[in-house]
Amino acid sequence: MKHQQNTELETFIQNYIQITKASKEIAQKFRLRLADNRSPLLFSLPLKEISYSIVGKRSSGSKIWDIEGNEYIDLMMGYGVNLFGHNPIFIKQAIADQLEEGIHLGIQSEVVGEVAELICELTQMERVTFSNTGTEAIITAIRLARTITNRHKIALFSGSYHGHSDGTLVKTQLENETIHTVPMAPGIPLNIAKDVLVLDYGNPHSLDIIKDNERELAAVLVEPVQTSQLNIPSREFLQQLRQLTKEADIALIFDEMISGFRIHPGGAQAWFGIKADLATYGKIVGGGMPIGVIAGKATYMDAIDGGMWNYGDASYPQVRKTFFAGTYCKHPLAMAAARAVLKHLKTCGVSLQQQLNQRTSQFAEDLSAYFEEDKLPFQVKHFGSLFGLNTIGSFQGCKDTDLLDFRLVLLYYNLLYRGILLRGNGGFLSTAHTDEDINSVIQAIKDSITNLRKGGFI
Ligand SMILES: Cc1ncc(COP(=O)(O)O)c(C=O)c1O
Numbered sequence: 389m390k391h392q393q394n395t396e397l398e399t400f401i402q403n404y405i406q407i408t409k410a411s412k413e414i415a416q417k418f419r420l421r422l423a424d425n426r427s428p429l430l431f432s433l434p435l436k437e438i439s440y441s442i443v444g445k446r447s448s449g450s451k452i453w454d455i456e457g458n459e460y461i462d463l464m465m466g467y468g469v470n471l472f473g474h475n476p477i478f479i480k481q482a483i484a485d486q487l488e489e490g491i492h493l494g495i496q497s498e499v500v501g502e503v504a505e506l507i508c509e510l511t512q513m514e515r516v517t518f519s520n521t522g523t524e525a526i527i528t529a530i531r532l533a534r535t536i537t538n539r540h541k542i543a544l545f546s547g548s549y550h551g552h553s554d555g556t557l558v559k560t561q562l563e564n565e566t567i568h569t570v571p572m573a574p575g576i577p578l579n580i581a582k583d584v585l586v587l588d589y590g591n592p593h594s595l596d597i598i599k600d601n602e603r604e605l606a607a608v609l610v611e612p613v614q615t616s617q618l619n620i621p622s623r624e625f626l627q628q629l630r631q632l633t634k635e636a637d638i639a640l641i642f643d644e645m646i647s648g649f650r651i652h653p654g655g656a657q658a659w660f661g662i663k664a665d666l667a668t669y670g671k672i673v674g675g676g677m678p679i680g681v682i683a684g685k686a687t688y689m690d691a692i693d694g695g696m697w698n699y700g701d702a703s704y705p706q707v708r709k710t711f712f713a714g715t716y717c718k719h720p721l722a723m724a725a726a727r728a729v730l731k732h733l734k735t736c737g738v739s740l741q742q743q744l745n746q747r748t749s750q751f752a753e754d755l756s757a758y759f760e761e762d763k764l765p766f767q768v769k770h771f772g773s774l775f776g777l778n779t780i781g782s783f784q785g786c787k788d789t790d791l792l793d794f795r796l797v798l799l800y801y802n803l804l805y806r807g808i809l810l811r812g813n814g815g816f817l818s819t820a821h822t823d824e825d826i827n828s829v830i831q832a833i834k835d836s837i838t839n840l841r842k843g844g845f846i
Contacts, residue, residue, distance in 0.1 A: 389434065396843030397434060397798075404438050404805050410456045415440035429797055429812065438801060442809070447474035449820040452809060460807050461825050463815030468646050468774065469671045471744075472732070473820020479675040482728035486720050493715060497723040506730035507683055510653045513667060515689035517682050518723075520716045522645040522670035523551030525680030526609070528712055529666045530555060532682070533607035533639035535691040535710040541604040543597070545589035548611045550643050556609070560586045590620040595628055602636035607666075609641045612656035618769035618776050618814075623660050630662050639688060642667040648681075649673055650816075651772035652741050653733050659772075675725030678716070740819065745772045748817045751826050755833065764837060765795065765846065776814030795845055802836035 389397070405412060418424075424441075431439055442460070446453045450473050452462045462474070472479070504516040519525045530542055542555075550556040557572040558581045569581040585601060587594035589610075598608060608629055613622050633640040642664035647656040649672045657664055666684035673679060686695065692712050694705020716722075733740065752770045759766045767778045779793040796813045803810055808829055817826075840846045 392844045411443040449473040460809040464811040465816040471672045473818045482724045486724035513683035514686045519680035525668040526550045532688045537606040539606040542607045543585040544609045547616045605638045607639040613771045639665040675729040677722035677725040679722045748773045773817045806832040808832045
C-alpha cells in the first residue's frame with residue numbers, strides 16, 4: 389500500500405475504533421472460549437484492528453442499535469429474514485401468545501396444518517414439510533429426489549450457496565487438464581464430491597453436461613437467481629433447465645431461501661412462471677424464528693410420510709419412505725411466527741413485493757447514475773429487493789482480501805462507521821425502510837467514497 393493510503397487507513401481505523409470500542413473489547417474478551425466464525429468479512433491483515441462484529445443491543449423497524457447506542461440503518465436484515473423490518477408487531481404478538489401457551493415439542497403444533505396450507509396456497513406446491521434451517525431443507529430435498537428417482541448424482545452451479553451440509557460444499561478444480569469436483573473445505577470427504585456435478589450457471593454447455601449424465605442424475609439444484617451473481621440473466625436458462633429435467637425425470641429443485649416470498653408471494657416460481665418439482669424455503673417465512681421448508685409435488689413429498697390415506701377405508705401409506713427427523717421440527721414458536729407471516733403476506737397481496745421491488749429498483753438506478761456520473765469503479769445490481777455491489781476493474785492494493793475487492797471491504801467499513809450495516813457487498817430493503825433511510829444510505833455511500841478517494845483507494 390502507498391504511504392497516502394496507509395496514513396488515511398490508520399486515521400480511519402482509529403476513528404472507527406473510537407465509536408465501536410465496546411464491541412471490540414467483547415470480541416477480545418471472549419475469543420479464547422468462543423470459537424466464532426462470524427466476523428463481518430474475511431480476515432484481512434491491514435484491517436486486523438477493526439476485525440470484529442458490532443454487538444447489537446436492540447432492533448426495531450429498519451434500525452439496529454449497538455451496545456454503545458450507535459444507530460444503524462440495517463441492510464443486512466438478518467441475511468434476508470426480515471422482510472418487514474425488525475420486530476414487527478404482528479410477529480412479536482404471535483410469538484408472545486405462543487410463549488404464553490408453552491413450547492411443547494414432540495406433540496403436534498396446533499397451527500402446523502394451517503401453515504402448510506398457506507404455503508401451498510402461496511407457492512402453488514402440493515405438499516410441505518418443515519425443518520429448522522435452510523441447510524436441513526436442502527439436505528432433505530436432495531434425499532427425496534434420490535429416493536424417488538433411484539439415482540445418486542446431483543448437479544448444482546458454481547457460485548451458488550445451498551447451506552453448509554457436506555453434500556453441497558463442493559467446487560470444481562482443474563487437475564491434469566481434467567475438471568474434478570472436490571470438497572470446498574477441509575473436513576469434507578472426497579467421496580461426497582464424487583456424486584456432485586458443479587456446472588456453470590447460465591452456460592448452455594451445462595445443459596449438455598446434464599443431458600450426458602441424465603441416467604445418473606437425481607436432481608438439479610438451483611438458486612433461481614444466484615445471490616452472488618445477480619447480473620446473470622436467468623429466465624431462459626431456467627426454462628431450458630425445466631425442459632431438460634422434465635424430459636429426463638430429474639427433479640428440479642429451486643432453492644428459494646432468498647427469493648421465496650421476497651420476489652413475489654409465490655417466489656421465483658411465480659416470478660418466472662416455472663414450476664419446480666421441489667422448492668426449499670426458510671428465512672422470511674419463519675419471521676425471525678429458525679425454520680426450513682421443503683415443498684413440492686406429492687410424487688416427491690410422499691417419501692416423507694408414505695403419501696395420502698384416509699380413515700374408514702382400505703387406503704394406507706403406500707409410497708416407499710426415506711428418513712426424515714428433527715427434535716425441533718415444527719417448533720411451536722416458529723410455526724406461530726410463520727402463520728403470522730403467511731397471513732400477513734396473503735392479506736397484503738402481491739403489491740407488497742411489487743412496491744418493495746420498485747423502490748429497490750429506484751435505489752439501484754439512483755446509485756448507478758451516481759457511480760457512472762462520477763466514473764466510479766462500482767456497479768449495483770438487484771433482483772427484487774436484494775441488491776449487490778461489485779467493483780469494476782482490478783485494484784493493486786492488498787493481497788489478503790482476494791475474494792472481496794479491498795475497495796468494497798473499505799466501503800463496507802466506511803458505511804458501518806456512518807451507521808449503515810450491509811450484508812457483505814450488498815443487502816436487502818425491507819418494507820420498514822423509509823425514503824429517508826434510503827436517502828441516508830445514498831448520502832453515506834457518497835461520503836464514504838469521498839473518504840476512499842481522499843485515501844487514494846479510488
Ligand atoms: C440460497 C440459500 N440456500 C440455503 C441457505 C442455508 O440456509 P440456513 O442458513 O438457514 O441453513 C442459505 C443461507 O443463506 C441461502 O442463501
